[in-house]
Amino acid sequence: MPSEFFVPDPTGQVPSAEGYFGAFGGKFIPEALVAAVDEVAVEYDKAKADPEFARELDDLLANYTGRPSALTEVPGFAGHAGGARVFLKREDLNHTGSHKINNVLGQALLTKRMGKTRVIAETGAGQHGVATATACALFGLECTIYMGEIDTRRQALNVARMRMLGAEVVAVKSGSRTLKDAINEAFRDWVANVDRTHYLFGTVAGPHPFPAMVRDFHRVIGVEARRQLLERAGRLPDAAIACVGGGSNAIGLFHAFIPDEGVRLIGCEPAGHGIETGEHAATLTAGEPGILHGSRSYVLQDDEGQITEPYSISAGLDYPGIGPEHSYLKDSGRGEYRAVTDDAAMQALRLLSRTEGIIPAIESAHALAGALEVGRELGPDGLIVVNLSGRGDKDMDTAARYFGLYDPDAEVAANDADTAEIEGDAK
């Protein structure tokens, strides 16, 4: 019986055997990691061919994660989107609160198959870190999570969740002290401890096979959404919209729709304070091809190949790279990418909360802001599916400061000078 929730790409068109999606991808890694990365590729190929792997993963995705995730129509929100019909793919309702668990459970099973006992991971918003810490608790694996120091502050709730789950959380103080630097530190750990450690990479970037493998684990999002939309709306959507940082939730939604030429695939990048200010993380809008974290893709860099420091109010999107398959979709014209500012995302976050009673993650709010634009472009006949990749609980401190929701007398408003970077964004 074919598996229901583990639905890897059946076409095998991209990437190539060398890991290339057109001109993007590959395996730019130090020699010390070649054997380990090759082992992941071999083990994943074996797992894909093994019905027992699919059975085990399906069982976890159904009974632990709670798949399939709901598809929710949001007419109140859609009233602000030109009257187009808008459906949300509710990855926020997965166990741990985001899409990240799909990939984590797959790679955790691979970790066991490889006989490794320790897992490391990077995290930006903490969603991947929480999902990884969760799987490690479940499977009895040692777990270390690298997180930029700035992110440990703006996502303090998720730091506490990871520690509650038994993970060690390392605050990374180098570079921009955000996601990129967390990945650097995780690679350093992996080189030194590769014998017993799996690097449970959290997005569709990195060296081959990670972009293809992580995509496969998330591909269920689009497979389910496509089926649910055909049942509920009776047709395919005009647009599938998702936020893109590294790009995992977006590729998860997009991939099953790639053969459906009438479905526009729209990724929403973080424009931060605005592309023109230079304070953004809109890699496909403002970047150039280069190599970061093991693959060739669009990168935010200067004219001599130094990676520039990104900025976004969203810790999960605050990354100067992007998965190579998105670069491929952009250059081939199959994908469209637009940039959404902090302010537009925060307004969309509040709008969904007030109109539908759903508080989205700030990451996902970028996709919602994109949907408001696209809906107005499409008009009342439009049909849109948005990946609601995560829930907003973790972002309540940032949102409360942004919108002034704290009681001015409350101690919490006064005692946190550490979040000055975020408070500076308050409107």
Place this chain on the structure above:
Amino acid sequence: MSGNIGLLTDTLAAAKAEGRSALIAYLPAGFPTVDGGIEAIKAVFDGGADVVEVGLPHSDPVLDGPVIQTADDIALRGGVRVADVMRTVREAHEATGKPVLVMTYWNPVDRYGVERFAAELAEAGGAGCILPDLPVQESALWREHAEKHGLGTVFVVAPSSRDERLVRITEAGSGFVYAASLMGVTGTRESVGAQAQDLVERTRATGTGLPVCVGLGVSDAAQAAEVAGFADGVIVGSAFVKRMLDAPDHAAGLEAVRALAGELAKGVRRQA
């Protein structure tokens, strides 16, 4: 103008003819300033280094530990550019007549233009490049231009490298092979891994005629002597950078790296 791969090969051969290992030092360009970095390289040559690798500072030095990360950060904040790296190579080579390599992550070369980078490095008198995150299967374009411009391509091998990888790497490489003594990033260590000798032996067993030099973790004369017992060269980086960082002023830093090069030069002649 052709690069100095020949000088590198001759220098390593001359050390071998003397019955010793070569001493290869690493310092980043632009650290603490471009001119200060050039002085430091000259001091290290003066102290007894046979070859110097000039690091091209990078925003994301994934394979470097905290010492070199700190130096790269200082250099980048000082505004170091590829042109400064080329000037460093030129002045260090012209002042000493010794072989000077560049060690760099791949993205700066890719962005600068592979051919342009190779041509300018050769023109500056460089002997070649070490590209630690460019695996052999992605290296064809670089090697084509390196060969055309008389530059060596030094690949890194690691204790985790399987024998078939070692064959492929030694066939593609030139100048020497950089054998990482242990699994990890750059930085000084209490001891050099026992894996190092095994890796050197496995690399030589490919039948390569290339010298095999060992780096990562070597910081003092005793370790240098130990490594010199089984390798053609001893590569030291973080220990030099640390001496510079720890010195109270630049003059003291120059003295410290000159002295360290002197101790290590004795070490590679002693052989444990």
